[in-house]
Amino acid sequence: MSEDILNNNYVYWMEAKEGSNSDIVISSRVRLARNLNNLPFPHLLNEEKGLHTINTIKNAWEKSPRENLKDMTLFTFNQLTNLDRQILVEKHLISPNHAASNTAYNGLLVNEQGSLAIMINEEDHLRIQCFLPGLQLSEALNCAQTVDDALEENLRLAFDENMGFLTSCPTNTGTGMRASVMIHLPAFVITGQINYLYQNVSQLGMTVRGLYGEGTEAIGNMFQLSNQVTLGQTEEDIRSKLDSIAGQIVQQERMLREKLSNEMRYQLEDRIGRAYGILTNARVITSNEAITLLSDVRLGVDIGILKGINAFALNELLVAIRPAHLQKKAGREMESFERDVKRAEVIKEKLLREKRQGEDQDV
Amino acid sequence: MSEDILNNNYVYWMEAKEGSNSDIVISSRVRLARNLNNLPFPHLLNEEKGLHTINTIKNAWEKSPRENLKDMTLFTFNQLTNLDRQILVEKHLISPNHAASNTAYNGLLVNEQGSLAIMINEEDHLRIQCFLPGLQLSEALNCAQTVDDALEENLRLAFDENMGFLTSCPTNTGTGMRASVMIHLPAFVITGQINYLYQNVSQLGMTVRGLYGEGTEAIGNMFQLSNQVTLGQTEEDIRSKLDSIAGQIVQQERMLREKLSNEMRYQLEDRIGRAYGILTNARVITSNEAITLLSDVRLGVDIGILKGINAFALNELLVAIRPAHLQKKAGREMESFERDVKRAEVIKEKLLREKRQGEDQDV
Numbered sequence A, B: 001m002s003e004d005i006l007n008n009n010y011v012y013w014m015e016a017k018e019g020s021n022s023d024i025v026i027s028s029r030v031r032l033a034r035n036l037n038n039l040p041f042p043h044l045l046n047e048e049k050g051l052h053t054i055n056t057i058k059n060a061w062e063k064s065p066r067e068n069l070k071d072m073t074l075f076t077f078n079q080l081t082n083l084d085r086q087i088l089v090e091k092h093l094i095s096p097n098h099a100a101s102n103t104a105y106n107g108l109l110v111n112e113q114g115s116l117a118i119m120i121n122e123e124d125h126l127r128i129q130c131f132l133p134g135l136q137l138s139e140a141l142n143c144a145q146t147v148d149d150a151l152e153e154n155l156r157l158a159f160d161e162n163m164g165f166l167t168s169c170p171t172n173t174g175t176g177m178r179a180s181v182m183i184h185l186p187a188f189v190i191t192g193q194i195n196y197l198y199q200n201v202s203q204l205g206m207t208v209r210g211l212y213g214e215g216t217e218a219i220g221n222m223f224q225l226s227n228q229v230t231l232g233q234t235e236e237d238i239r240s241k242l243d244s245i246a247g248q249i250v251q252q253e254r255m256l257r258e259k260l261s262n263e264m265r266y267q268l269e270d271r272i273g274r275a276y277g278i279l280t281n282a283r284v285i286t287s288n289e290a291i292t293l294l295s296d297v298r299l300g301v302d303i304g305i306l307k308g309i310n311a312f313a314l315n316e317l318l319v320a321i322r323p324a325h326l327q328k329k330a331g332r333e334m335e336s337f338e339r340d341v342k343r344a345e346v347i348k349e350k351l352l353r354e355k356r357q358g359e360d361q362d363v
Helices: A002-006 A047-063 A082-090 A138-152 A185-188 A194-203 A234-261 A263-277 A286-303 A311-320 A321-330 A335-362 B002-006 B048-063 B082-090 B135-151 B186-190 B195-205 B234-263 B265-279 B288-303 B309-321 B323-330 B338-361
Strands: A025-034 A073-077 A107-111 A116-120 A125-135 A175-186 A206-209 A222-227 B025-034 B072-076 B107-111 B116-120 B126-133 B177-184 B207-211 B224-225
Touching: A002 A082, A002 A175, A025 A138, A025 A234, A047 A073, A047 A107, A047 A116, A047 A138, A073 B195, A082 A321, A082 B195, A107 B116, A107 B177, A116 A138, A125 A138, A125 A234, A138 A175, A138 A234, A138 A311, A175 A234, A175 B234, A185 A194, A185 A234, A185 A286, A185 B207, A185 B224, A194 A206, A206 A234, A222 A263, A263 A286, A263 A335, A263 B265, A263 B338, A286 A311, A286 A335, A286 B048, A311 A321, A311 A335, A311 B048, A321 A335, A335 B002, A335 B265, B002 B082, B048 B107, B082 B323, B116 B135, B126 B135, B135 B177, B135 B234, B177 B234, B177 B288, B186 B195, B186 B288, B195 B207, B207 B234, B234 B265, B265 B288, B288 B309, B309 B338
Parallel strands: none
Antiparallel strands: A025 A125, A025 A175, A073 A107, A107 A116, A116 A125, A175 A222, A206 A222, B025 B126, B025 B177, B072 B107, B107 B116, B116 B126, B177 B224, B207 B224
């Protein structure tokens, strides 16, 4: 049941072992922005037209015979609590802006695993998103296009022969596509190379952002790399360019990690050991500190300094320690300090369980 | 054999369970400054008179029938390496100034356990010191006086009917006695009460100093409390006054710990947990950081937040992690960074062994 997605810590992009290069690339995402013909863009919708929009989309979805549209649930935001919508934000399935709405015509169509999520009446009528673990942009693009084709069979979309797909914000017009990868770049940061990366990447028409998208800070050495241009290029061009840049960044990060391992072994082991020591012994911890220290632990796991911890567990923690997930788990609202206490508990429990399981496997 | 004292981490004052109030008072010390009659004070001695001094003392010691003078060894500093003299400083048996000398007439008479140590030709010809664990000023005074009496049987001391014992520095004249306790006051520091303590104590004719005596910084929340006045009071007066002040400080520290435990339980557990986590996982650690974190661990042990770690182990670590002891253990000179690596190793090993033993005892 897709309802589970509101009650567990799981999303498919956490399955590190299913993706390639997942020691560095956490997840890949492709989203396509689409709008229905002859209807105002979401920010101009009144209730009547809003409901018309969502019902039109619902019908198109229900009529589609495609396999990958079968196992989905439609949540309308008037049915969801604020906490539930935050749960979806923390899983990266909807945007913070989208979560701010609670109307009957704002909604999310999502499959059980959370690998396919279609935001309804966010900035555009439809934002078809596919999320996969590791570096899998082709697969994500393929997934999004299949869904797009399926819906298009029963929808009339706003499309211009010259411009391509029309979107609420002109920067998305054309393909309506944004492809992005979430990458973990501790060695870039430790060695100070990250500033060059910011510059180089923007010269190549790409953008680097923080963990929670536009305007958010890069914490835990996590960066979202995505295309800036959507017009005048094919979907495949955009995908292939991002794939190639991401591949180069992965190579460079791997080289820098190697360099750090060789030249600053003790300091690196110290940094990673301390992070692990704090995370398994703290009693109170903020989200930012936890994400920062989890980055060090992840690096330790990736380069073999820390044994027995799965990348899946670290991905899961990234979501499980966020405020809404903590409150969902506790079954009640919690003040900031209470959450810091609960967060420390969740992390400690998870890391120690991982270690025990790792040790059991060693035997 | 007393030679062991140069090769192990042990001194008797570490035996926390043998002392009273040793959750707060690490050790008690009484020293008596004495000088031989008709000989210049040490800083004015030439080699001939220096050798005469030390030989006179040696004879008096050898002639004494007293039991507690039997099991002692005389080290002359020309026989000891610089590293060995630093070992003695780190065990608090000689002063840093004394360690700077390497002549045949500078020396130390010390018993096997390091509870009795007589510095020869430091600032005075004789400095008789007794070191005991916990708050045991009466016992320490008794020990020092017995030794003093024994030596006096065969020595003519510089003594003035009006002034009392004459000493190289006039501030020691009279009883020649300094009594001190090493106290661990984390709750005074955390609650900011420590500054009042400094003021109050000095109004009572006492001095508060850091871990390694005069002019050293108070690290790890360790303070040395001692009498300032040596003249015009009996030994028993000095002892009893210090005993009473130390007792009051102990009570207050205990009350402040209770208060912290009740009012800031999570923060306290967090602080202690993090310290333990870092100490058992760091790969590189400076002496100052280690002593600071060991203070938090000690507090955790004392108030029952951390189980299975003995106060003895923590006392031993305070000495074992100092530069000379680390180098002795490694069997070679080490640069600062190498020592930081070795120190992290020693601490981790010790704390984890303590924990395993603690857990075995629980079963």
